[in-house]
Amino acid sequence: MISSHENYDSSPKFAQTADDADPLRKFRGHFQFPDKFNNLEPVYLTGNSLGLMPKNARRYVEQELDDWAKYAVEGHTNAKHPWLPYHEFVTEPMARVVGAKPIETVVMNSLTVNLHLLMVSFYRPTSDRFKIVIEKGAFPSDRYAVESQLKFHGYGNTGLVELAPRDGEATLRTEDIVGAIDRDGDSIALILLGGVNYYTGQAFEMKAITEVGHRNGCVVGFDCAHAAGNLELKLHDWDVDFAAWCSYKYLNAGPGGIAGIFVHERHARSFELPRFAGWWGHDKETRFLMGPNFVPLEGAEGWQISNPPILQLAALRASLEIFDEATMPALRAKSEKLTGFLAFLLNQLSDERISIITPNDPEQRGCQLSIRMRNSDKSLFDSITSRGVFADWREPGVIRVAPVPLYNTFDDVYRFVAILESCLEKR
Numbered sequence: 533m534i535s536s537h538e539n540y541d542s543s544p545k546f547a548q549t550a551d552d553a554d555p556l557r558k559f560r561g562h563f564q565f566p567d568k569f570n571n572l573e574p575v576y577l578t579g580n581s582l583g584l585m586p587k588n589a590r591r592y593v594e595q596e597l598d599d600w601a602k603y604a605v606e607g608h609t610n611a612k613h614p615w616l617p618y619h620e621f622v623t624e625p626m627a628r629v630v631g632a633k634p635i636e637t638v639v640m641n642s643l644t645v646n647l648h649l650l651m652v653s654f655y656r657p658t659s660d661r662f663k664i665v666i667e668k669g670a671f672p673s674d675r676y677a678v679e680s681q682l683k684f685h686g687y688g689n690t691g692l693v694e695l696a697p698r699d700g701e702a703t704l705r706t707e708d709i710v711g712a713i714d715r716d717g718d719s720i721a722l723i724l725l726g727g728v729n730y731y732t733g734q735a736f737e738m739k740a741i742t743e744v745g746h747r748n749g750c751v752v753g754f755d756c757a758h759a760a761g762n763l764e765l766k767l768h769d770w771d772v773d774f775a776a777w778c779s780y781k782y783l784n785a786g787p788g789g790i791a792g793i794f795v796h797e798r799h800a801r802s803f804e805l806p807r808f809a810g811w812w813g814h815d816k817e818t819r820f821l822m823g824p825n826f827v828p829l830e831g832a833e834g835w836q837i838s839n840p841p842i843l844q845l846a847a848l849r850a851s852l853e854i855f856d857e858a859t860m861p862a863l864r865a866k867s868e869k870l871t872g873f874l875a876f877l878l879n880q881l882s883d884e885r886i887s888i889i890t891p892n893d894p895e896q897r898g899c900q901l902s903i904r905m906r907n908s909d910k911s912l913f914d915s916i917t918s919r920g921v922f923a924d925w926r927e928p929g930v931i932r933v934a935p936v937p938l939y940n941t942f943d944d945v946y947r948f949v950a951i952l953e954s955c956l957e958k959r
């Protein structure tokens with residue numbers, strides 16, 4: 533396969549050759565693509581929003597439906613994959629995806645719920661140190677969550693620090709993030725950034741940010757919704773305190789799929805931290821003795837509250853098996869080339885109506901490129917959509933496209949840009 537530094541060229545033959553040489557090409561066949569519409573073959577580039585369905589997901593979910601029919605309540609212990617420990621079947625593969633130890637990872641609830649639960653433990657404001665740092669333009673749910681935590685603790689918006697790009701720039705510079713934290717560090721309780729910003733596609737330097745945060749005595753957490761299954765994360769090695777992510781984007785676990793959390797091993801036995809408790813976070817040996825006193829499990833599992841949704845876990849299990857086979861390093865290697873090819877073709881168009889706001893440096897982005905439309909004109913997005921492209925539009929004026937290395941091809945990228953070009957020419 534082409535190396536990321538090799539010159540791309542804009543011929544269809546180039547895309548074909550790259551696909552033929554792709555060591556991951558068989559994985560496309562493991563996924564269900566949406567139906568044709570208007571007789572057009574879809575070009576699916578929205579794995580950053582909802583990942584495609586692994587074909588095995590149906591079988592895995594049906595297995596649980598069959599076992600529910602066959603065993604009813606006994607399925608908790610007698611199902612082929614017993615429901616009582618079912619979440620444990622995905623712990624290790626999920627930990628591998630995010631660069632964590634199994635004790636640091638668990639799947640539970642949904643993303644924003646988990647951010648709240650983790651802030652209950654890891655946002656511990658004092659009168660001097662109470663601020664929360666987020667990126668300006670963070671996903672709205674994160675901002676709502678952070679603002680409501682500040683209010684809950686009696687701080688108004690004075691506690692909210694939003695890091696903004698320099699005037700005229702679309703993305704943040706690491707040196708500015710580091711500078712702001714060094715400057716304001718004494719008053720910052722928590723830094724909570726996206727691993728990858730949902731709008732710009734910028735990947736933040738999580739290791740450097742964690743280092744500067746810790747140097748200043750802050751807790752550092754990340755929303756990895758757009759990073760998990762996209763970047764090669766090393767949450768443990770980078771010393772991140774906590775992270776949370778959803779599984780319906782790059783992790784292909786289906787709409788509303790069960791989410792994941794990471795809590796660094798050094799907090800595994802921090803039982804003095806406040807936490808919202810529930811029976812699924814209670815010691816497994818004594819859970820069914822139904823005693824009145826909560827005894828938390830060690831590690832991330834201790835943050836669980838409720839027994840998990842087995843049908844969602846089954847779908848996630850199907851997807852994570854594919855990740856284990858493909859491996860994150862190989863996926864990331866292909867992703868850099870695929871997105872590099874997309875950037876190359878878009879730049880070749882050199883049309884002033886469109887501009888890429890995602891950083892050009894592959895280290896500072898994942899799969900996604902965000903294409904800003906001049907004057908926030910949405911009509912180009914509507915045109916490409918009617919021609920079979922699955923991209924998405926994010927207000928106020930960006931088309932997001934994400935070629936996903938598990939199931940997208942160089943040919944998908946080529947076809948997308950050809951459609952885009954022809955729609956631009958017609959206008």
Ligand SMILES: Cc1ncc(COP(=O)(O)O)c(C=O)c1O
Nearest residue numbers: 642643644645671673730757778
């Ligand atoms: C970065 C980010 N944070 C939070 C959310 C909200 O996720 P949920 O609805 O699962 O809480 C999303 C959803 O797309 C997201 O992209």
